[in-house]
Amino acid sequence: MVLSDFDKELLASNIVGANSLEKLYNKEKILTSAKMIALRETPIVGHLNYQHLKKIHHFLFENVYSWAGQDRYEANITATFGKGTTHFTPYDKLPLVSTALFEVLKDEAYFKGQTLDTFTKSAASFMNGLNILHPFREGNGRTQRIFMEYVAQNAGYVLSFRDITAHEMIKASIVGAQGNIYLMEEIFRKALSRVY
Numbered sequence: 001m002v003l004s005d006f007d008k009e010l011l012a013s014n015i016v017g018a019n020s021l022e023k024l025y026n027k028e029k030i031l032t033s034a035k036m037i038a039l040r041e042t043p044i045v046g047h048l049n050y051q052h053l054k055k056i057h058h059f060l061f062e063n064v065y066s067w068a069g070q071d072r073y074e075a076n077i078t079a080t081f082g083k084g085t086t087h088f089t090p091y092d093k094l095p096l097v098s099t100a101l102f103e104v105l106k107d108e109a110y111f112k113g114q115t116l117d118t119f120t121k122s123a124a125s126f127m128n129g130l131n132i133l134h135p136f137r138e139g140n141g142r143t144q145r146i147f148m149e150y151v152a153q154n155a156g157y158v159l160s161f162r163d164i165t166a167h168e169m170i171k172a173s174i175v176g177a178q179g180n181i182y183l184m185e186e187i188f189r190k191a192l193s194r195v196y
Contacts, residue, residue, distance in 0.1 A: 006079055010137065013066045028064050032142060035060045039146055048110050048151055050102045057136055057143040071098070071135035081134055086177040088134035101129045105151070112155045116194055119155055123148060123192075124184040128176035141169065158193045 003011070007021055016031070018024035044059055046052025058069025067075035073094040081088040089097045104126070105111075111122045130144045145161045152159035161169075164187050172183035 009077075009079075013137075014064060015066055016064055024064075028061075028138075031063050032060050032139070035063075036142065036146065043150060046150075048105065048147075048154060050098045052150075053130075053135070053143060053147050056146050057139055060142060060146075061139050065138065067137060072137060073135075075137065077137050084174065086132075086174060088132060094133070094135055097133055098135060101126070101133060104129075110151060110154055114155065116157070116192065119152075119157060120185055120188045120192060121181075123151065123159075124176075124181050124188045126151070127188070128173075128181050128184050131173045132177055152192065153195075156195050158195055159188070159191050161187075161191050164191055 003021070011018065011021065011024060014024050014027075016024065016027040018027055039056070039059065044052070044055050046055055054069045054071065061068035067077070071094050072078075072081070072091040076091075078091050080090070108122060111119050111126075114122060127144060127148055130147070131140070134140050136143065149159045149161075168183070168187060172181075172187050175181075175183045
């Protein structure tokens with residue numbers, strides 16, 4: 001298998017000693033699965049800001065990649081990022097776009113006090129923004145889902161993505177990047193419940 005420069009860079013940045021993408025992804029899955037369980041038992045404390053998101057990413061990937069917790073701008077990963085027809089935020093725009101996105105979350109009081117229906121729409125819209133931001137080289141989805149669980153908990157809701165399939169999340173992300181978040185809203189309706 002011939003590796004692209006992009007994949008060679010990824011292999012070069014791993015700290016688990018993997019010499020193939022298959023070995024790297026297998027080790028990554030094992031290590032991050034254990035970390036995700038640990039995060040549910042002992043959440044990362046933060047202020048629901050961009051630094052908090054990066055702390056989560058660092059905790060998840062600190063034993064896998066040298067750039068854990070750094071966004072693509074900080075890690076100087078200049079490649080264009082996208083999946084299919086979806087283009088993610090260019091690396092040099094990450095500081096500006098991330099600041100604007102997280103200012104909205106702060107200005108909306110982290111969605112506290114919202115009804116379940118309003119919170120569903122707000123959270124789906126913010127999650128869509130995080131997906132388009134796509135700040136990290138790898139591990140965006142896992143980091144985003146944990147962060148959104150924290151946002152929900154802070155607002156008095158329980159959010160669990162356990163019953164959401166990868167296919168549902170990918171489809172919602174593709175449609176969301178095209179400007180329609182109805183599938184992301186459906187995911188949040190399915191995954192949310194109120195704390196009583």
